[in-house]
Amino acid sequence: MYVAVKGGERAIANAHSWLAEERRGDTAIAELSVAQIREQQSLAVNRVMAEGSLYDPDLAALAIKQARGDLIEAIFLIRAYRTTxxxxxxxxxxxxxxxxxxxRISATFKDLPGGQVLGPTFDYTHRLLDFKLAAEGDAPEAPERTATPEAVPHVTAFLNREGLIEEAVPDDTSPPDLTREPLEMPADRALRLQALTRADEGFILGLAYSTQRGYARNHAxxxxxxxxxxxxxxxxxxxxFAIEIGEITLTECETVNQFTGSKTEPPQFTRGYGLVFGQTERKAISMALVDRALRWQELGEDDVGAPAQDAEFVLYHADNIQATGFLEHIKLPHYVDFQSELELVRKLRREAGA
Amino acid sequence: MTEYNFAYLDEQTKRMIRRAILKGLAIPGYQVPFASREMPMPYGWGTGGVQVSAAVLTPEDRFKVIDQGADDTTNAVSIRGFFERTAGVATTTHTEEATVIQTRHRIPEVPLREGQILVYQVPIPEPLRFLEPRESETRKMHSLEEYGLMHVKLYEDISRHGHIATSYAYPVRVEARYVMDPSPIPKFDNPKLGDCAAIQLFGAGREQRIYALPPYTQVVSLDFEDHPFDPSKADHPCGLCGATNSYLDEVIVDDAGGRMFVCSDTDYCEARQAQGHRGKDAA
Amino acid sequence: MQAQTLEGGFANPPADAAHAFRGVMEAMARPGTLHQLAGATPPAPLSAAAGAVLLTLCDTETPLYLAGDADCAAVRAWVAFHTGAPLADAANCAFAIGTWQALAPLSGFPVGTPDYPDRSATLIVECDTLDTKGATLTGPGIRDSAALSLPDPQAFRDNAARFPLGLDFLFTCGDRVAALPRTTRVR
Known part of the structure; x- marks a missing residue:
């Protein structure tokens, strides 16, 4: 005899308990503290803050702990909290x-005021597994020098002085906010940049890479x-008057891109821009390339049909919380729809004499 | 733990959703953009329906949630629990008792009455989306009432298969104006959309759209004179309650090809069994 | 600040606004039906129902046009304190409130665009009387036909003729509300 499946409630509660147990792992191993994650997994924390659109290293670390290290899940936790x-x-x-x-580095000038400062980068590390890290070691110490006291000028300002790069005209208009208004096309640059800075790092990286390989190449x-x-x-x-309410770490990337010019305008380099919470330079560089690709229309370039030029495509698919939710929803029951398809296919096959 | 507002959403967000609902009711079938919020559940899992429910619920409501017609599917259980916790509303599994019903993929078998609100969870609100992926284009098509592409698609089905090959999320025309996606309900449910006594609200969270059907609105499933709309379903009675007029789930009962058909609307099926109706597979 | 300004809001905003919204929604979904809206005591000349509508639907995101006598210091202060809605002229409002005479002419209000017909004004019409007698109504939300005391049936016929563009109306009188969306056919 058939009895309909029941007990969803109990199944969910049990699944949650099991999840909590798995999150903790072997209790013979010391538990991670939120502070340890914040200090020792800081690039993961930065990504969660950037894509969660909330600058709070402690909450990001907590979200990573709760999400068992699944960063998109952690970003989701932060977004859902942020909205309240x-x-x-x-x-x-x-x-x-x-x-x-x-x-602070520049790829366009060998030296410049403010200097090239490598900072804490993986760039020239040899990617050799450091087995010493497997054992607990002493905290390493880096040599120190006094921080550069004065503000470091922007490299593009040097080009701007000669008129070699397009002017970035200051604009005091309040930017739109896609977290408060439905996304509407066409999207202006401020809205596009907001979408890109919280977009999925992998998606933006892939798009940026595609521009380098010729899908709307912009010579960055x-x-x-x-x-x-x-x-x-x-x-x-x-x-x-204004007062300082805090300090945040940002990564900013300004690209100098292929020049444009016309009969009336002498050739000028163009700009792409990336600005992201935390130390997140892969994302910031990717963002600058995609920003530049999306500007084809205002710069009078051809639409070559590349994905990175298509604002509607990019903006509607860049958010990993939207994407993962919809992707994963196909796990939910679809008995009803599947049943209607099943009946239709059976009927069509019957009529075809299959 | 922070205390959340009644029904989770803050009042400003509710006002924004409420305004969208009113415009939706005033322009039946038209998709009103709204600034959907990030909810504590994934996009695609009912965030649009949840936001609409949160905006219409009062503390006195009696709330029912179904997924695939059933009250005890896991996501229905989860959403019902969310509102029990955040709104403190009474819940029920009985369609007749409920004042607000949130649904995914079904319309209850029992005709709805005045005073009830049916809230649909909608994944892709744009009926033209699979023909034209660009929002900027589909918006234009709606504004110009340019629905030829949809008819072409349906007609291509007929020439290829002899039938319109859409069996769920079957598009409808509302009051002879907007073509609307009824959400992925089976086409069997389409006839219940029109002339319904209840208010029907549709929420698509990820896609940021709300639309609505006031009671007694004219809703016509798209078809052709020589190929009229056919809302048929599996030609079996329910194995448990014997109903011949309800939508059925197919259940595989063994690994030798055995299967049975049971009502997808669990409340309807249980009520019939309680009245003494028995199907051939019932104990 | 006048005490009157600070008073007259919802005592329990989440529940009061939820009840008021259900009244307004039922009214809009079922043209020609009357619903009670309680919980607000706005300054004169606003009715209790109109006050409840403002508290339920208006905030800093909805430009509001105060027409005629409704545009007075007491109402301005009350609206500012309880809703924060920016005041606007007829051409730029999302909501407008006043008597039928004060709101006229209707031609000045936004009726939406073909792409976004929802971007249209909702007019809150304060009425001396409001009952289910008068013009005959048919259309979405109405099973057979309904009736409502309308100030000028021809104006609503003209409005309906523009569908899907058009204005939507809430009629308030004392603590009652009725509605007429642009879809309703008026005879």
């Missing part, structure tokens, strides 16, 4: 020109990549 937070106001735009740089040079802390300031109406 009240908004007290809007900060002033951060001044990346005043950044206290930990890292990393004019400058800088990573460091900037002050966040907010106008306080009661005080009548």
């Amino acid at each position: 937070l009240p908004r007290f106001g809007v900060s002033q735009p951060v001044d990346t020109g005043a950044m206290a740089c930990d890292r 040079f990393v004019g400058e990549l800088r990573i460091g802390a900037v002050a966040v300031e907010m106008d306080i109406p009661e005080l009548g």
Whole structure:
């Protein structure tokens, strides 16, 4: 005799208990603290903050712990939390020109004011597994020098002085906010940049790579990549002036791209821009390339039909929380739809005499 | 733990959704954009329906959630639990008792009545999406009432298969104006969309759209004079309650090809069994 | 700030707004039916129902047009304190409130665009009387036909003729509300 499946509630509760047990793993092994994750898995923390659109290393670390290290799941936890937070106001735009740089490199000039600062980079590490790390070791110590005190000028400003690069015209319009308004096409550059900075790193990386391989190639040079802390300031109406409310670390990438020109305009380099929370340079460089590819229309370039030129395609598919939710929803029961297809196929086959 | 607002969403978000619902009711079948919020459950798992339910629920409501017609499928259980926790509303599995019903993929078998609200979870609200992936284009097609492409697609089915090969999410025309996706309900349920006494609200969270059918709205499934719409279903009675007019799940009962058919609407089936109806597979 | 400004809001906003919204939604979904809206006591000349509608639907994201006598210091202050809705003229509003005479002419309100017909104004019409007698209504939300005391049936016929563009109306009187979406056919 057949009895319909019951007990979804108990199944869910048991699954959650099992999940919690698996999260903890072998209890003979010491438990990870949130502080350990924050300090020792900081690049994972940075990615979660960037794609979660919430700058809070402690919460990001907690989310990583809760998500068992699944970063998209951690980003999801942060997003769902973020959306419940009240908004007290809007900060002033951060001044990346005043950044206290930990890292600052330019691929376009051998030397320049402010110098090339490698900073804490994997770039020239040989990717050899360090078995010493498998054993617990002493904390390594790096040599120190006094931080560059003055603000480091932007590389593109040097080009701008000669008129060699397109002017980035200051604009005081409030940017749209895709977390508060439905995404609408065509999207202006501010909206596109907002979407890109919280977009999935892998998706943006793949798109950027595709431009390098010829799908809307835009000949990007990393004019400058800088990573460091900037002050966040907010106008306080009661005080009548802005005060610093905190400090965040950002990665900024400005690319210098292929020049354009016309009969009326002399040739000029163009720009791509990436700005991302935390030390996240793969993402920032990718973002700059995709930003540049998406600007084809305003720069009078041809639509070569490349994915990275297609704002609607890029923006509607770049969010990993939307993507993973919809992708994974096909795990949910679809008995009803499948049954209707089954009946249809049976009927068509019957009529075809199969 | 932070206390969340009644029905989870903050009041400003609810106002935004409520405004979208009213415009949806005023323009039946038209998809109103809304700033869907990130919910504590994945996109694609009912976030649109959950936001619509959160915006319409009052503390006095009696809430029912079904997925594939059943109250005890895991995602239905999860969503019902969410509102029990965040809104403190009473819940029920009985269609007649419920004032707000959230559904995925089915319309209950028992006709709905005035005073009830049916909230659909919608994955892809745009009926033209699979013909034209660009939102900018489909929006234009709706504004110009350019639905020829849809008819061409349905007609191509007929020439290839002899039938319209769409068996669920079968497109409808609302009040002779907007072509609407009824969500992935089987076409068997399509006739229940029109002239329904209840308010029907559709929420697509990831796609950020809300649309609506007021009660007693004219809803016509697209078809052709020589190929009229056919809402048929599997030609079997329910194995448990013997119903001949309900939509059925097919259940594989052994590894020798044995199968049986049972009502997908579990409340309907249980109510019939309680009234003494028995199917051939019932104990 | 006047005490009157601070008072008259919902005592329990989540529940009161939920009840009021259900009333407004039922009204919009079933043209020609009357629903009670309680919980708000706005300053004169606004009715309790109109006050509840404003508290339920308006906020900083909805430009509001105050027409005629509704555009007074007491209402402005109350609206600002309880909803934060920015005041706007007829051409730029999402909601408008006033008597039928004060709201006229209807031609000045946004009716939406062919791409976005939802971007149209909702007019809250304060009425001296409101009952289910008068013009005959048919269309979505109405099983056979309904009736409603409408100020000027021809204006609503003209509005319906523009579908899917058009205005949507809420009629308020005392603590009652009725509605007429653009889809309703008026005879």
